[in-house]
Amino acid sequence: MYYNLQAFGEEVRSIRINLGFTQKDVCKLSGIHEDTLRKIENGKVIPTQKTLDLLSPILKKDLNQLLLNYRLNNYPAFEEIRNRLESKIDRDEYQTLSVELDDLKALLHTESNTYFINLINQLILLIESIILNKKYSKINEALDKLIAAMKITTPEFSLNNYKNLIYSSMESRILMNIALLINKIESTEKSLEIMEFCIQIVDPNEKLYPKICYNLSYTYHRLDIHESALKYSDLGIDYCIQHRDYNGLNLLYFRKGVAEYLLSHNYSTLLHHLSQL
Template sequence: MYCNLQNFGEEIRSIRTNLGFTKKYVCEISGIHEDTLRNIENGRAIPMQKTLDLLSPILKKDLNKLLLDYRLNNYSALEKIKNTLESKIDRNEFETLSEELNNLKALSKIESNSYFVDLIEQYILLIESIILNKKYNKINESLDKLVEAIKITTDNFSIDNYNNFVYSSIEIRILMNIALLISKFESTEKSLEIMNFCMKSVKPNEELYPKICYYLSYTYHNLNIHKNALKYSDLGIKYCMQYRNYNGLNLLYFRKAIAEYLLGYKSYIAPLKKCIYFCEVLEQYELRDLLMSNCKKLYNIDI
């Protein structure tokens, strides 16, 4: 569910301070961790119903009902577009991203909530950046779009001071793309620095976690640090299996296989076969053929 978490968190903080309660006091009485309350008040997390049940009698307000007041219109439509977008990116299908771009622009015209409009605009700029990069190879223009996207919600953002802020999920998604572009015109080391920052900014149970694992694995591969490439591919695979989220699992198995191959491990064949299997399960046949071709061309591996 998409909610205006920032405004919801601000109201929670206002309720608490008007009652004269400190965060420490509320957490001691409710039994929730202080980091949890801090994240809620800062708009960094959608709180669990159980958490709001514990806080409600202390703050003297039905917080589950209050959260519904901050629910955003058309959130299911955005979720559908976002899932299609991520699926196309995983399949390297960049030629048809204009469909999602047009759908988002249409959605922004019927949305009245300013927070949600900003969120949609960030996705629009993200797609425009991907198209500029993948279709036209316009790296600098692509990067400008990403910086513009983060500045919608983080005014003072720049690449030089990126580590001075706390980011939302979409901002982390955008920052990951910035890191990937930086590897093309600055250095892979700088890209790795930003990618590690992204990893520290998400929890191992968040939806974005396996994608960061994949990009970290890929970045370490480019730096010929194959043990770390293997480590992060394994972490991403673990998440996908635990939460039964199989999108991107084929690519994680591919990164695992290549890392094991370059480390001289004979076990690399098994993850390669799983990579091909999940490509077929997800009906990503063009990606399957591309990965098989790369195995032969780059590593002389026949699958």
């Protein structure tokens, strides 16, 4: 199930303001973290039932029921396309992504909700970026696509101010892919900086979490920081097992095996050098 989070967030903000509350007031009374309320009001997160239960008596409104008014009816079709896309990416099957691209464009013609149209357009640009990168090695053009996708919903986004903004799950996915391209265009260090930011802003229960863990593990491997590579591969594996989400689990185990081998090899080498002293 997906919702017009932007419109829902705007109504929550309007309710709060009409009651004369600041965000700080509501958070103090409800026990909700201020960043959580900020994300809800900016349409960047699907709030949990527990969160809405805590906010409802403060805002004098059944927010769980209110959220249902913002359901997106065509979302199941969107989710089915996105799941196919994720499976192909996990299997490195980039040659046929044009199928999902065409399906999304067809879905776009049936939709009138502006929020959902933006979401579909972001995924279209993400796919086009992946095709440009993987199929044609046009890295800069691929990066331009991702920045354009981000600016659909966050017009003020730039690579200089990205840490000052609030991101939805889709935007976090786009930012992760930007980090992967920055690794090729600029430096692994800059890519790591962005990727570390991604892991901080993504909920550990989100589907995106193990993908960021995998990419962090690989990035640390490139920098020969194998302890951190092992740490993030383990975090990704823990997520997959806990949520019974086995897509990409083999890749995480591969990264774990590489990190363990290199750590063991480096330790053995160190012991050998010490024995020669």
